[in-house]
Amino acid sequence: MSEPHDLLFRTLADPTRRALFERLCRDGDLTVTALTAQAGVSQPAVSKHLRVLKQAGLVRDRQAGRQTHYSARLDALAPLTDWTRQMTGFWQARFDDLDDLLNRMDQ
DSSP, X not given: OOOHHHHHHHHHHSHHHHHHHXXXXXXXXXXXXHHHHXXXXXXXXXXXXXXXXXXXXXXXXXXXXXXXXXEEOGGGGHHHHHHHHHHHHHHHHHHHHHHHHHHHXXX
């Protein structure tokens, strides 16, 4: 069974999607046209990447006339934050154990 952070890692593994998400985090609400202007890929490609980001819960969209505006959902990163915190605790405990072992070996 897939963990919530697995989908986020897979989604953000693509450099174009990650760049789009980072831009939305930095610049706020943007249209597809504005995102395409600096994306380095075509508008259909940007739209596909935004669809994947939306499916992962990382962005939301809203219609304003004929344009679609996208914004980042920072709260969607919570599973990654939780996973990182768990891994930090795991490795810190291992390093502490190694430090204890090395100190005992020095005595």
